[in-house]
Amino acid sequence: MKILVTGGVGFIGSNLIRRLLSDGHIVRSVDNYSTGKVENEVSGCNYYRCNVTDIGSIKEHDFDVIFHLAALARIQPSFIHPSETFKSNVVGTEAVLEFARKNGAKVVYAGSSSRWHDPRQSPYAMCKYLGEELCKMYRASLGCKIQIARFYNVYGPGEIIDGDYATVIGIWRRQIRDGEPLTITGDGEQRRDFTHVSDIVDGLCKIMVTEYYHTDAWELGTGINYSINELYSMFYERFGSIKINIPDLPGNYRITLREHSDALEQLGWAPMDRLIDYISRL
8 A cells, every 4th residue: 555654753653654664565754854853764765844734735645544643742842832733733634634535545543542631621632632523524524534543652662752742751761861860740640551652553554454434533552551650660670760759730631541442352453561671671
């Protein structure tokens, strides 16, 4: 198949492209390189450097599948840049869906576990919620072939370490590198469903080929969660780093945990709890 990946030089996108190429697909990427990196480019994939809102300007149109991963993907930066978050995550999603509608491509959209929390808690949560609703509208009203894959807390090789878009494991890796204490927001008892990127990629590939369209979304989480304090214990065992607690942040959910097992039961997806092993090998 010929496949387009938006956000192809990002963390998840670059891992997905490696898998798609190894499976023998023709792969293209659209990315503006605002959070992704040139070093994430994979030999064998052709890259278009442009904003996802300008996807209609690319030369090729004969795609079988579009994985829409491009987004500004963190809660805290969305409070600082709400307009940019809306443009990327909502306007950009509509542009991708319209491009797919005009060209008959199937779309797999990267949703978020924030869907299960009040979307008004942050610009990010609201924009991802609106992205899902756009997908459902294009599917129901315009007959487009669209699947939603809801990601939980993704980690693994290629995760962002520097900058505002790093998640907790990436932030702590940077702090260890720079000789700083590990920062824990709030009391550290918030729990997260940490899901390895290889399992996310495998789930996306299964969603790509299934003929069954989920009426809501495929949930890509392990179904196991750990508190941030438990995560710190794993890092302490590996690195011996000290910790400091900092004030809690707005929009910081108490719990994420996969809501249902449809992907396991209907797609044969089999995620593994790889967290302790991953940290022990850093």
